[in-house]
Amino acid sequence: MSIQRRRFVAALGAGAVASTAGCSSTNDGNGDGGDGGSGGNGTDGGESAEESIGVAGETLTLTTTTSTYDTGLLDEIHTDFEEMYGVTVDAVAQGTGAALETARNGDSDIVMVHARGLEDEFMRNGYGINRRDLMFNDFVIVGPEDDPAGIEGMGSATEALTTVAEAQATFVSRGDNSGTHTKELNLWEAAGTEPGGDWYQETGTGMGEALNIANQQGAYTLSDRGTFISQRSEIDLTILVQGPIEGGPEILANPYGVMAVNPGVHDNANYDLAMAYIGWITSPEVQEAISEYQVNGEQLFFPRAVSENPDFQQYVPEGWSSDDSDE
Amino acid sequence: MPFESTAQLAPALLDVSFRDGYVGSVIAVSLYVSLTAVALSTLVSVPAAVAIGLADFPGKGFVKSVVNTGMGFPSVVVGLVVLFAVSNQGPLGSLELIFTREAMIMSQFVLATPPITAITLAAVSGVDDGVRDAARVLGGTRVDVALVVIKEARYGIATAVLAGFGRAVSEVGSVLIVGGNITSADGISKTRTLTTAIQLEARQGQYETAMVLGAVLVALVLTVNAIVVRFGDRGVAG
Numbered sequence: 001m002s003i004q005r006r007r008f009v010a011a012l013g014a015g016a017v018a019s020t021a022g023c024s025s026t027n028d029g030n031g032d033g034g035d036g037g038s039g040g041n042g043t044d045g046g047e048s049a050e051e052s053i054g055v056a057g058e059t060l061t062l063t064t065t066t067s068t069y070d071t072g073l074l075d076e077i078h079t080d081f082e083e084m085y086g087v088t089v090d091a092v093a094q095g096t097g098a099a100l101e102t103a104r105n106g107d108s109d110i111v112m113v114h115a116r117g118l119e120d121e122f123m124r125n126g127y128g129i130n131r132r133d134l135m136f137n138d139f140v141i142v143g144p145e146d147d148p149a150g151i152e153g154m155g156s157a158t159e160a161l162t163t164v165a166e167a168q169a170t171f172v173s174r175g176d177n178s179g180t181h182t183k184e185l186n187l188w189e190a191a192g193t194e195p196g197g198d199w200y201q202e203t204g205t206g207m208g209e210a211l212n213i214a215n216q217q218g219a220y221t222l223s224d225r226g227t228f229i230s231q232r233s234e235i236d237l238t239i240l241v242q243g244p245i246e247g248g249p250e251i252l253a254n255p256y257g258v259m260a261v262n263p264g265v266h267d268n269a270n271y272d273l274a275m276a277y278i279g280w281i282t283s284p285e286v287q288e289a290i291s292e293y294q295v296n297g298e299q300l301f302f303p304r305a306v307s308e309n310p311d312f313q314q315y316v317p318e319g320w321s322s323d324d325s326d327e
Numbered sequence: 328m329p330f331e332s333t334a335q336l337a338p339a340l341l342d343v344s345f346r347d348g349y350v351g352s353v354i355a356v357s358l359y360v361s362l363t364a365v366a367l368s369t370l371v372s373v374p375a376a377v378a379i380g381l382a383d384f385p386g387k388g389f390v391k392s393v394v395n396t397g398m399g400f401p402s403v404v405v406g407l408v409v410l411f412a413v414s415n416q417g418p419l420g421s422l423e424l425i426f427t428r429e430a431m432i433m434s435q436f437v438l439a440t441p442p443i444t445a446i447t448l449a450a451v452s453g454v455d456d457g458v459r460d461a462a463r464v465l466g467g468t469r470v471d472v473a474l475v476v477i478k479e480a481r482y483g484i485a486t487a488v489l490a491g492f493g494r495a496v497s498e499v500g501s502v503l504i505v506g507g508n509i510t511s512a513d514g515i516s517k518t519r520t521l522t523t524a525i526q527l528e529a530r531q532g533q534y535e536t537a538m539v540l541g542a543v544l545v546a547l548v549l550t551v552n553a554i555v556v557r558f559g560d561r562g563v564a565g
Contacts (some may be wrong), residue, residue: 107425
């Protein structure tokens, strides 16, 4: 339906320009006796526009983080977008740091990531535009059931990490500049503890692998709730410190953002389709579909884009105001 | 023995559910990329190796050393180099090859060329000088001599091509970087090969699924090798 409407509008526009007769519709154009020829031109223009304008057959390259891809969310919802526009979405799961770097090189059209600090830098450097808050879940600190450091039920994530460090209990870090790794480093910094030593292991792996390594070593790690839920049946780790979804501290919030690559910097970026994607994924219907997506009977992501109240900070780097625009 | 291994594999295969067409499309991409890369590489490597092998020039030993070193190139490094080349910022950026099968073929071409060249070179060097001399004495041109040498060295060259194929189809580092490990939303592979599919499953901790895909990869390589060996034997008979 929407494709047809889009094409009709495009045909109308092209027809109006070609005939320069300002006719309100192609039918009227043909009806105006003296102007029949130009009306016909208008229709021709409309037909060729139907082939050249529009996005059908194009490919949108989306670089994203492993947690959105590996949980199966994107495959679940993308079919709808692909059918609606007649396009292909190439989702490349890389981790937040790598996803942004790929976009920075002009090799993707849109990014979906979860590290606000890195997103802000990306925007400030001019690479990303039209950012929207997309959805959120939260991080949890997981560890072995016997909990050697004794952090279970702590209300403070930083206190829990400090306790792990003091007990020198094994902690597995992603160590891969991903969104989760960035969050972990921020937590250590907030805790005022410099992690290091034999107990702190940087693995340089994705979340699923990191959870497996932690599982095999009886270690603690920071995980996004989605990946942990989708893998829980395979491992013996348990949630020891909850995130804000289950009443834990706000510092463990895990917001996802989506933004288009600036066509002013990379003119080969498929900006039209990227904006269509942002419009689609922040629409009430798709936000609903995100909230309905479940793995092992649990909701993984909570939509955030649809709100009655304005939230201007989602469009700009955090803390930005027009006053410091001349910095 | 084949029955035993099938019996062991069967429950695992039944256990693991793939979406329709997923494994087939992944195998197709693996074969398409690796076979194309090896075919192109063979067209370059074999003539180059024969030319080097038959010629005498200063620095020949050094050239051999360089080719042999190439066999040890880490695939991740090759992937990065190809990424820089095909990235939007790179010299081939305007061709928009990033995250395509063509880019994967390029990186596997780079990976397969050293082993094919080196092993062909060794095979050519191993051909008895008498064969060469006889061809010359009988009035053969340089091309004739080269063809005779290739015929004599055909087993070695077949081994070289298989080694190149083995290197290409089993590497994960470069195709992951330049290909992006992409499937469409309905689970049909675009740039996902068996190796990157295994890597994805391992990342998610689905080790059993990864093992099943690994078994498929081994079976695939075995099949290709069997076909080439069979082909080679027929060549001798005829």
